[in-house]
Amino acid sequence: MNGQWTGKELETFEVTNPATSECIASVPNGGALEAEQATDAAYEAFKTWSAYTAYERSEIIWKWHKLIDENKEELAKMMTMEQGKPLNEALGEISYANGFVAWYAEEGKRIYGETIPASVKNKRLFVQKQPVGVVAAITPWNFPAAMITRKIAPALAAGCTVVVKPAEQTPLTALKLAQLAEQAGFPNGVINVVTGDAQAIGQSWLEDKRVRKLTFTGSTEVGKLLMRGAADTVKKVSLELGGHAPVIVMEDADLEKAVNGVIASKFRNAGQTCVCSNRIYVHESIEQAFTSKLVEQTQQLRVGNGLEDGVDLGPLIDTAAISKVALQIEDAVNKGAKVQTGGKLIENLYFEPTVLTNVEDNMKCMMEETFGPVAPVTTFKTEEEAITRANDSDYGLAAYVFTENITRGIRITEVLEYGIIGLNDGLPSVPQSPFGGFKQSGLGREGGHHGIEEFLEVKYISLGL
Numbered sequence: 001m002n003g004q005w006t007g008k009e010l011e012t013f014e015v016t017n018p019a020t021s022e023c024i025a026s027v028p029n030g031g032a033l034e035a036e037q038a039t040d041a042a043y044e045a046f047k048t049w050s051a052y053t054a055y056e057r058s059e060i061i062w063k064w065h066k067l068i069d070e071n072k073e074e075l076a077k078m079m080t081m082e083q084g085k086p087l088n089e090a091l092g093e094i095s096y097a098n099g100f101v102a103w104y105a106e107e108g109k110r111i112y113g114e115t116i117p118a119s120v121k122n123k124r125l126f127v128q129k130q131p132v133g134v135v136a137a138i139t140p141w142n143f144p145a146a147m148i149t150r151k152i153a154p155a156l157a158a159g160c161t162v163v164v165k166p167a168e169q170t171p172l173t174a175l176k177l178a179q180l181a182e183q184a185g186f187p188n189g190v191i192n193v194v195t196g197d198a199q200a201i202g203q204s205w206l207e208d209k210r211v212r213k214l215t216f217t218g219s220t221e222v223g224k225l226l227m228r229g230a231a232d233t234v235k236k237v238s239l240e241l242g243g244h245a246p247v248i249v250m251e252d253a254d255l256e257k258a259v260n261g262v263i264a265s266k267f268r269n270a271g272q273t274c275v276c277s278n279r280i281y282v283h284e285s286i287e288q289a290f291t292s293k294l295v296e297q298t299q300q301l302r303v304g305n306g307l308e309d310g311v312d313l314g315p316l317i318d319t320a321a322i323s324k325v326a327l328q329i330e331d332a333v334n335k336g337a338k339v340q341t342g343g344k345l346i347e348n349l350y351f352e353p354t355v356l357t358n359v360e361d362n363m364k365c366m367m368e369e370t371f372g373p374v375a376p377v378t379t380f381k382t383e384e385e386a387i388t389r390a391n392d393s394d395y396g397l398a399a400y401v402f403t404e405n406i407t408r409g410i411r412i413t414e415v416l417e418y419g420i421i422g423l424n425d426g427l428p429s430v431p432q433s434p435f436g437g438f439k440q441s442g443l444g445r446e447g448g449h450h451g452i453e454e455f456l457e458v459k460y461i462s463l464g465l
């Protein structure tokens with residue numbers, strides 16, 4: 001906070017490694033007071049940071065990028081230890097996270113204004129874009145680095161200052177990123193990280209009218225709470241919430257592509273991503289071929305401690321996550337689903353990668369976000385049926401379509417009510433493209449040139465001559 005490592009006098013909470021249940025660190029348990037102090041610092045720093053040129057800001061953001069790159073092994077190891085994902089995936093996340101830093105280091109230089117033709121001779125009309133002010137960022141545990149950089153890199157590039165609350169399960173990656181930012185030379189108060197009591201910290205930022213923007217990634221439930229809370233001070237709000245991604249595999253799909261895409265999207269981070277394939281609709285004519293390939297490849301996945309070589313899936317984050325997965329499987333089996341592979345807890349927080357067939361739309365796994373390694377497969381007869389069932393959800397984040405007929409693929413993507421579509425692609429997210437959801441999956445977009453707009457106000461100036 002304000003360039004100081006404060007909070008040593010506070011009580012602490014423990015960060016545990018989900019692979020071993022060991023405590024790996026203790027972190028200050030901040031609350032409303034610390035949240036307010038962070039806002040004080042960010043509010044003060046905004047005056048100078050917003051007055052830097054985009055080029056001056058870019059230089060510091062690039063330094064941060066270089067430091068993140070130089071420290072990627074340490075960051076990745078720390079992430080695996082607090083979050084559980086395999087080391088290779090953690091390294092991949094650091095590179096993805098740093099991609100946002102690089103992208104916005106440059107994108108800040110392209111915040112263009114406009115001139116508008118006036119309807120009278122003695123006026124000139126201009127539009128300027130300006131940073132919105134202090135930004136509060138609240139992030140989840142499943143992407144401890146990327147959810148932070150995807151929010152704060154564009155905010156910083158736009159000229160905003162930030163207060164950040166990382167998830168209580170994964171504060172270490174966030175603090176390491178802040179330490180590297182300090183080394184990069186961000187002025188005091190530009191980036192402030194508060195760990196601790198989510199509700200107290202969130203409430204302080206919601207009530208504080210100096211916080212002009214709230215950017216949140218997490219569950220739909222908490223997102224709704226925050227959106228309501230932001231109403232009193234009419235803050236700008238961006239929400240990246242839950243998903244329940246459908247996968248449509250048409251009869252003309254390239255099966256290898258489809259299965260590889262589903263494996264990549266379903267089992268990444270042990271199924272704990274908001275864009276994970278969550279329900280798989282396969283044309284009835286290829287069900288057998290698709291399922292046997294999917295089962296075969298799922299059985300090859302290795303579950304274990306993410307620090308070990310060759311591990312594909314780490315542990316789930318906590319016992320609540322395990323219970324949700326087990327409950328969805330039990331519910332599906334009770335209603336007639338067949339477990340083709342997996343289906344059981346291995347030990348502690350390790351769960352077997354699972355494929356279910358004979359799945360019906362009334363099963364929990366077809367109605368709720370799973371956030372675990374369960375792939376439920378069902379069949380459809382017609383394109384129209386697949387689209388209707390895929391769209392039958394309050395969520396609208398990601399959807400996947402596999403077909404070798406691109407005309408048909410485009411036709412289907414046009415009617416899917418989702419913000420992100422992987423057409424023959426299980427991993428569509430990249431820093432230069434917009435990421436975000438329709439319906440109750442969220443508001444606003446992160447990434448690409450769209451992502452920086454979320455941190456800008458539009459100012460119209462009418463000049464009388």
Ligand SMILES: NC(=O)c1ccc[n+]([C@@H]2O[C@H](COP(=O)([O-])OP(=O)(O)OC[C@H]3O[C@@H](n4cnc5c(N)ncnc54)[C@H](O)[C@@H]3O)[C@@H](O)[C@H]2O)c1
Nearest residue numbers: 139140141166167198199202218219222240241242243274
């Ligand atoms: N759409 C996306 O881009 C995206 C990306 C990743 C994760 N997610 C979603 O995130 C969810 C999983 O993450 P989670 O379990 O950490 O979600 P969560 O909503 O429980 O927590 C997210 C963050 O909000 C904080 N929080 C919780 N209650 C709060 C309150 N009352 N006030 C202020 N802050 C509060 C938490 O401490 C954490 O930092 C899933 O639903 C997933 O789909 C979405």
